[in-house]
Amino acid sequence: MTTTSATAKFVLSGCSPSSSPSTSTAPNRLLPFTNLNFKCRAFHSDHRFNRLLNFHAGYYKSPAFLCTRTATHSPSFTAAALATEASAKIIDGKSIAKDVRDEVAAEVSRMKEAIGVVPGLAVILVGDRKDSATYVRNKKKACESVGINSFEVRLPEDSPEEEVLKHIRSFNDDPAVHGILVQLPLPSHMNEKKVLDAVCIEKDVDGFHPLNIGRLAMRDREPLFVPCTPKGCLELLHRQGIAIKGKRAVVIGRSNIVGTPAAQLLQREDATVTVVHSRTTNPEEFTREADIIIAAVGKPNMVRGSWIKPGAVVIDVGINPVEDAKSSRGYRLVGDVCYEEASKIASAITPVPGGVGPMTIAMLLSNTLVSAKRIHNFK
Numbered sequence: 001m002t003t004t005s006a007t008a009k010f011v012l013s014g015c016s017p018s019s020s021p022s023t024s025t026a027p028n029r030l031l032p033f034t035n036l037n038f039k040c041r042a043f044h045s046d047h048r049f050n051r052l053l054n055f056h057a058g059y060y061k062s063p064a065f066l067c068t069r070t071a072t073h074s075p076s077f078t079a080a081a082l083a084t085e086a087s088a089k090i091i092d093g094k095s096i097a098k099d100v101r102d103e104v105a106a107e108v109s110r111m112k113e114a115i116g117v118v119p120g121l122a123v124i125l126v127g128d129r130k131d132s133a134t135y136v137r138n139k140k141k142a143c144e145s146v147g148i149n150s151f152e153v154r155l156p157e158d159s160p161e162e163e164v165l166k167h168i169r170s171f172n173d174d175p176a177v178h179g180i181l182v183q184l185p186l187p188s189h190m191n192e193k194k195v196l197d198a199v200c201i202e203k204d205v206d207g208f209h210p211l212n213i214g215r216l217a218m219r220d221r222e223p224l225f226v227p228c229t230p231k232g233c234l235e236l237l238h239r240q241g242i243a244i245k246g247k248r249a250v251v252i253g254r255s256n257i258v259g260t261p262a263a264q265l266l267q268r269e270d271a272t273v274t275v276v277h278s279r280t281t282n283p284e285e286f287t288r289e290a291d292i293i294i295a296a297v298g299k300p301n302m303v304r305g306s307w308i309k310p311g312a313v314v315i316d317v318g319i320n321p322v323e324d325a326k327s328s329r330g331y332r333l334v335g336d337v338c339y340e341e342a343s344k345i346a347s348a349i350t351p352v353p354g355g356v357g358p359m360t361i362a363m364l365l366s367n368t369l370v371s372a373k374r375i376h377n378f379k
């Protein structure tokens with residue numbers, strides 16, 4: 001535990017309540033922090049503390065919390081969330097994704113040697129969004145790195161929907177292709193549902209087909225594929241040895257591709273799951289009860305340190321570009337969680353970048369391998 005000698009009045013934070021591209025370049029802000037009397041590492045009932053930090057009594061057991069004597073030699077201590085170092089374990093998604101890729105590569109080569117089959121992934125990209133083009137390029141590179149064949153179709157932004165459907169049908173029938181994905185988002189004139197429905201479920205390595213999603217939601221039913229990002233979140237928890245069974249989990253966001261399947265996966269592993277979303281009033285009341293938080297809402301720095309129960313595990317799915325003149329790209333990526341604050345409260349946390357993002361592509365490779373094995377009945 002770190003201690004400070006003076007009474008802390010401020011906590012440094014770069015996470016303004018409404019971080020947005022236009023505000024994000026502001027220097028770190030000093031947020032007012034009042035002297036808070038409570039006994040370090042002991043139960044307290046200081047309502048002032050609870051009110052100011054919105055924490056519940058008993059939560060400050062975390063080593064992340066600092067205890068300082070007040071300047072007035074008060075018998076009580078001052079809680080100062082002025083930690084100078086992150087105390088949470090940083091969950092290194094980049095390194096775990098590499099482990100997954102190495103495992104996939106070994107299996108791909110075992111399969112090739114045994115039955116002469118090489119898994120194949122087909123990717124359809126419509127339009128010229130820069131971020132989508134980067135993800136597709138990275139997927140192709142990742143395939144190469146593990147020995148998976150990749151097939152790519154790039155279509156102009158104004159392509160008719162039928163053109164996309166035609167390519168999907170052709171990949172559905174191609175025996176060299178074991179996985180098909182359409183990079184999202186699609187241009188607004190396209191009907192996303194119709195396009196995703198066209199991918200045959202045996203090759204739906206994104207897990208976005210309603211049949212796969214439906215099976216995921218049902219007890220005693222198994223989806224053929226689970227969407228890559230939520231699957232990556234769970235994989236991070238598993239590989240870090242973080243228990244899920246019996247834990248309280250809060251998922252922030254209810255999208256079809258992350259929030260909803262993440263909640264279902266946690267529930268399938270016997271967590272008690274709450275989903276909070278844009279219409280939830282006081283979401284922090286729910287997150288403060290959570291042992292595990294998965295934030296997938298797409299709002300930079302929305303989850304503040306005070307939203308988190310000390311010792312909780314925080315998985316940050318957000319990848320939000322915020323303006324940054326110091327970066328060569330002119331922007332930097334931040335998560336949905338104020339990392340600076342959360343890393344002082346949580347017991348483990350994923351960074352952005354380098355957390356969940358790399359796992360998305362690693363899980364895609366894994367799903368493609370699983371698909372090829374299933375189609376060829378290779379154990």
Ligand SMILES: Nc1nc2c(c(=O)[nH]1)N[C@@H](CN(C=O)c1ccc(C(=O)N[C@@H](CCC(=O)O)C(=O)O)cc1)CN2
Binds near residue numbers: 229357
């Ligand atoms: N068909 C799909 N479309 C989209 C998916 C998807 O799973 N299937 N997910 C996202 C985009 N995405 C993959 O497609 C994706 C996003 C982010 C990353 C990633 O590795 N991010 C890095 C940062 C990258 C950077 O520096 O720009 C990180 O977080 O470390 C990989 C894949 C939406 N569309």
